[in-house]
Amino acid sequence: MELNQQSLGRYFKLLADQRNARQSAIASSMGVDRSLISKLFTGAVRAPASYERLAEHFGVKMEDAVERARALDDMLGVATQDEREGAYVLAIANEKGGVGKTTFAVNIAAALAEHGERVLLVDMDSQGSATEYLDVPADGVMLTEALRGLRVGEELVPVTTAHGFDLLPGGRALAVAVADLLVSGAGFTRLRELLEPMRGSYDVVILDTPPAAGVMQQTALGAADGVLAPMVLNAFALDGLVALQTTVEQLAPHNPGLEYLGCIIANLDVRKVSQRHIKRDLERHEDALLWDVAIRTDARVEESALERMPVCAWASKSKASLDYRRVARRIASEVLGHG
Numbered sequence: 001m002e003l004n005q006q007s008l009g010r011y012f013k014l015l016a017d018q019r020n021a022r023q024s025a026i027a028s029s030m031g032v033d034r035s036l037i038s039k040l041f042t043g044a045v046r047a048p049a050s051y052e053r054l055a056e057h058f059g060v061k062m063e064d065a066v067e068r069a070r071a072l073d074d075m076l077g078v079a080t081q082d083e084r085e086g087a088y089v090l091a092i093a094n095e096k097g098g099v100g101k102t103t104f105a106v107n108i109a110a111a112l113a114e115h116g117e118r119v120l121l122v123d124m125d126s127q128g129s130a131t132e133y134l135d136v137p138a139d140g141v142m143l144t145e146a147l148r149g150l151r152v153g154e155e156l157v158p159v160t161t162a163h164g165f166d167l168l169p170g171g172r173a174l175a176v177a178v179a180d181l182l183v184s185g186a187g188f189t190r191l192r193e194l195l196e197p198m199r200g201s202y203d204v205v206i207l208d209t210p211p212a213a214g215v216m217q218q219t220a221l222g223a224a225d226g227v228l229a230p231m232v233l234n235a236f237a238l239d240g241l242v243a244l245q246t247t248v249e250q251l252a253p254h255n256p257g258l259e260y261l262g263c264i265i266a267n268l269d270v271r272k273v274s275q276r277h278i279k280r281d282l283e284r285h286e287d288a289l290l291w292d293v294a295i296r297t298d299a300r301v302e303e304s305a306l307e308r309m310p311v312c313a314w315a316s317k318s319k320a321s322l323d324y325r326r327v328a329r330r331i332a333s334e335v336l337g338h339g
């Protein structure tokens, strides 16, 4: 049996919902931590034995569970990891501003490229910060025209950066696309259609999204296979995450395959007592799915933005570079399924 943990997780979650079984009740009857149940439901666990125990708990044979999970995927029109043609589309999002989305998207794109993945970064923000970070002019005209449906039959031509990955530049023009997408209602599907012919050329497409819910965020999430939320440990840390998870749930009718992959601390200063407290709270808030790897605060990151290059290129041995590489390896193995 080929274990597809995301499909199985989706099936067991549905089963739990149908039976009104709470995660905490399932966990205590299985004698495991509640966080394991929520990880099993989102497909974040790779151990077949854990899914077998869950099947046993629900009184379902594992072969039947696999079959029903496949049927559920078919019904929802979800492409599974084995069937997906080409790139995984990974949205970097958080409805709070200034939490490190762009910095994370640019540097994780660079670290994934260094790891050997074929990467396309798409700057979906009219601020154009990811584009400027990479020293590319941030006009965003090509992406804007494509999103407005004005480039029919013409392929998008990404810019090749100096750091081993490609970029579709964003920038001011995108504000015009926002108005158009709002009027036409094409937001949920447009980007997915645009990326379709490019998916075969990449292993991962990373979307840097603007802060706050809105058409551009919906456009990104409508095209994404998964969403990962970078965050900072401040008093409002949970607000942006809860809002993002609500948006993901609301998008389910338009993009049923979209997975909330969890949140990751993108600017961690362990010397701050307040951050340690908030981190502990976040770990208890199991639905947030906090990753156990993080990016530490590092002055080299700000410098690298000023120098217009990823930190792995600017200060290869810095703390942050090591962290981005570690997280990139985690994304490659657990999200892209590349061993």
Ligand SMILES: Nc1ncnc2c1ncn2[C@@H]1O[C@H](COP(=O)(O)OP(=O)(O)OP(=O)(O)O)[C@@H](O)[C@H]1O
Pocket: 096, 097, 098, 099, 100, 101, 102, 103, 104, 125, 127, 129, 209, 210, 211, 266, 267, 268, 295, 296, 297, 298, 299, 301, 302, 305, 320
């Ligand atoms: N690991 C880090 N170490 C030090 N500074 C960092 C780190 N990560 C992010 N920053 C800084 O945090 C600030 C905000 O980051 P960034 O612009 O990436 O956030 P954002 O969420 O994309 O913002 P917006 O919501 O406006 O798009 C920047 O000044 C950036 O340099």
Ligand SMILES: [Mg+2]
Pocket: 101, 102, 103, 125, 129, 209, 210, 211
């Ligand atoms: Mg940003």
